Amino acid sequence: MTQLTELRVTMPPTPFTAGFKRIELGAIVLAGVLAVGAMPAVATLGVMNLALAFTMLLLADLVSGVVHWMFDRWGTPETPIVGPNLIRTFREHHTDPLGITRHSFVEANGGPALGSIPILVVGLASPAIVTAGCFWLAGFVFFTNVIHSWAHGQPPRLVRWLQARGVLLSPEHHAAHHTSPHDRAYCITTGWINPLLDSTNAWERLERLVTATVGVVPSRG
Numbered sequence: 752m753t754q755l756t757e758l759r760v761t762m763p764p765t766p767f768t769a770g771f772k773r774i775e776l777g778a779i780v781l782a783g784v785l786a787v788g789a790m791p792a793v794a795t796l797g798v799m800n801l802a803l804a805f806t807m808l809l810l811a812d813l814v815s816g817v818v819h820w821m822f823d824r825w826g827t828p829e830t831p832i833v834g835p836n837l838i839r840t841f842r843e844h845h846t847d848p849l850g851i852t853r854h855s856f857v858e859a860n861g862g863p864a865l866g867s868i869p870i871l872v873v874g875l876a877s878p879a880i881v882t883a884g885c886f887w888l889a890g891f892v893f894f895t896n897v898i899h900s901w902a903h904g905q906p907p908r909l910v911r912w913l914q915a916r917g918v919l920l921s922p923e924h925h926a927a928h929h930t931s932p933h934d935r936a937y938c939i940t941t942g943w944i945n946p947l948l949d950s951t952n953a954w955e956r957l958e959r960l961v962t963a964t965v966g967v968v969p970s971r972g
């Protein structure tokens with residue numbers, strides 16, 4: 752078994768605020784309703800959905816990396832609104848990697864659902880091919896945290912089979928992010944984009960650009 756499943760650090764539970772939990776529950780319901788609304792447009796595209804889904808899986812992996820990098824590197828748990836509800840969760844995940852496997856359904860999927868809603872809204876207001884693309888992208892964004900938690904837990908046999916073949920984020924691949932200072936392998940849907948971004952030092956370059964532009968220094972660890 753990999754180091755990810757061996758690591759277990761005793762920490763107090765995240766102070767998941769009740770108000771934010773209600774927002775996240777509402778976001779999950781709304782994302783589901785919007786996704787159902789997009790299905791007729793998706794059906795009109797037939798086999799083209801295969802190419803669309805593959806493209807959107809790549810994009811979702813990139814989106815997962817950007818969001819993860821933002822909450823790992825910028826702001827603090829004391830930052831208003833996003834600090835206690837989102838940034839703290841990302842930072843605690845480095846000291847308590849198995850905590851993600853103990854999250855409730857709402858806590859695990861509420862954040863990704865919030866990210867899926869604007870994608871689905873744009874899709875529903877667009878032509879069918881864009882609607883379908885947004886449907887797949889929103890779907891992969893929604894399931895990213897589930898896929899991430901599978902890399903830390905004991906997933907079903909089919910998931911382990913997909914992880915072993917590099918289709919979904921594997922514990923071995925994700926272990927690179929859980930090595931201090933946690934500054935690489937940010938993409939957590941499939942991890943396919945990580946080799947490109949890490950080998951080109953893309954995150955470090957982006958951080959230098961942000962610091963040079965707005966004068967803010969990223970957090971570490």
Ligand SMILES: [Zn+2]
Pocket residue numbers: 819823841844845928933
């Ligand atoms: Zn992280």
Ligand SMILES: [Zn+2]
Pocket residue numbers: 844848899903925929
């Ligand atoms: Zn992780």
